[in-house]
Amino acid sequence: MTAALHNLLLYWAALPFGWRLTLRSLGGIIAIMVPLIVSVGFMTLIERKVLSYMQLRLGPNRVGMHGTFQWVADVLKLVCKEVILPTNANRFLFLTAPIISIATAFAAWAVIPFSNGVILSDANAGLLYILALSSFGVYGVILAGWASNSKYAFLGAMRSAAQMVSYEIAMGFALVGVLLASHSLNLNQIVLGQSGNIGHWYLWPLLPLFMIYLISGVAETNRAPFDVAEGESEIVAGFHVEYSGTAFAAFFLAEYANMILISALAATLFCGGWLSPLQGWSWLAGTSLGFLTRTSFIWFALKTSFFLYCFLWFRATFPRYRYDQIMRLGWKVFIPITILWLVLEGLAVVLKISPWFA
């Protein structure tokens, strides 16, 4: 057994460097993608369950124990269905759009640190990369709406183009605040910059920016109360009204992957990522509860889950904004607030206010 392992390691070492790099990256991609897709599946189930309990219903409870495997059934159904191509649609763009959506939604995960140093690509410009990819995701939506050649899809695409672009700005400004505090675009560095104790998290000095980031995140992923791009009661399903089968599933997958991404980013950038909230409680360290103060992937997952829950909570609580009201909120409220806070934060950085900007 050990001999076999030894041989394998020898083979590995004998591979050219380029091969080793490629294989390692591929392994990393699979290690991220598979759990991500599974969590998207569970996310759809959890969404339905959480909403149903908030709304005095039971939710799915037929496939598996309490509907645990409902998502598998849904996926199978969608995959087995025909992808209908509308006669007047632009076939190439019609099929490219979901691919763009899903590709950008997954690619952004490359720079998310799951635990200290556990990261597919420890890129220095990680934050910039994420901003770039989330902007690129808009193309999927716009192309889908345009290529469908349907008035409903067209309206949905117009709405989401305007909405996502304008919230990109507010979100970008909110992230500049993080950049200013951490002096780094590397997500791992940003998390490390928040170590110390719970008071060191960027959540506290950047509270307005955090709120704006979270709300923009909801808008960016086209979730309620900003779901005008697919506003069910207005334009039925918006940009993906003409999609079916796997193509529709791709949009669905992208939306949820983006939702998880936004939550993961909120946890990473403002709430100390994989750092423990009990970090710095030295009196705990000696006791049997000492493990609670250690950094762990679990903390990251818990924080992400909390923000994901907020997404569902919003959906159950709020009515939908009107399209122009969303624009007003983005341009006339959020952007001025972020700029103002960036100025204040700049002052704080110059004055080296501890513990965050020292």
Added chain:
Amino acid sequence: MPELQNFTMNFGPQHPAAHGVLRLILEMDGEVITKADPHIGLLHRATEKLAESKPYNQSIGYMDRLDYVSMMCNEHAYVMAIEKLLGITPPIRAQYIRVMYDELTRITNHLLWLGAHGLDIGAMTVFLYCFREREDIMDMYEAVSGARMHATYYRPGGVYRDLPEHMPDYKASRFRSKGDMRRMNKARQGTLLDFIEDFTGRFPKCIDEYEVLLTDNRIWKQRTVGIGVVSRERALQLGFSGPMLRGSGVEWDLRKQQPYAVYDEVEFDIPVGMNGDCYDRYLVRIEEMRQSTKIVKQCIAWLRKNPGPVWLDDHKITPPHREQMKSDMESLIHHFKYMTEGYCVPAGEVYAAIEHPKGEFGVYMISDGANKPFRVKIRAAGFAHLSALDEMVRGHMLADLVAIIGSQDIVFGEVDR
């Protein structure tokens, strides 16, 4: 410069916000609506014509199916028209029962309206909250008539039967725990009146729950305040009635202006709006639910104290007792005549209108002395409201159209008839 052109959009009839089968041809300038052309008739069932071909009593069931969310109110107008032609007055107890059920119906109607309106604007949870209470009222319908929706409970000369002494309760099932059963059956141990009284006790708190989610919600206000404004004068000119008219500030309610049944015996207020926008209409309907609860409470108190007949004893227009039929020749003849031929109504014409949850619901009836009406014309409130849709939505955005349709509280069963 290329020539700019508005585009037309087909909205419905298969649309989540079309409230049934509304089809709108919208002329859109981007997101802004420049013209809305409602196309109706997709649910036309020729109710009026059908009523001309059958004995009077057999059309009561059709009335339930007009506005299929406020069933008994429709019956009330139709039955009142027949009673006026016949020149009869139902027993006082029957009138109290009618008023009580009219108001319960008003509550179900407004609950469905609130749920659908909320859903249109994106407040999904309100819908299910409303349906929780609506379920109880459906049970009250079922207890009294055997049907959850299409009751056919009001009859010329009274109501089909007195309120039952026993409220049906939930039976044990493997899907419910004992605790759940006890909770669900707690209010169902006594009579129907006990159940209704329990409902009126907890319902105001339920309204508070809906209001917490909506009334002061900034998004809700942004979506409804100043949307679909109809001035007082226009509302009158457009033939509005009910909450649509009161939302615009006109104090008009048939229950007060020309009281029918026993509405002059009960005490209630009519809420009136100020601005005539969607938000005011929302507030008016919410307050109407509270007032209806108040009326129901008064009816319960009266009904508890005053037992008595609920249907006239004149067996020309009401069926005889089943037992008498077995031994009494005259009763048998009455029964046969009543069930086959019906009864003849003196020639004349009459208009009977009630304050329906949606507005003035009237039945205009001409009799030529036969056992079926010569002509029936139904005045549905929703029809007048829908006619004003174009005026209300012009210059608003697509999302507002949905809010306005919601606030008009349109049901196609009565618009198309």
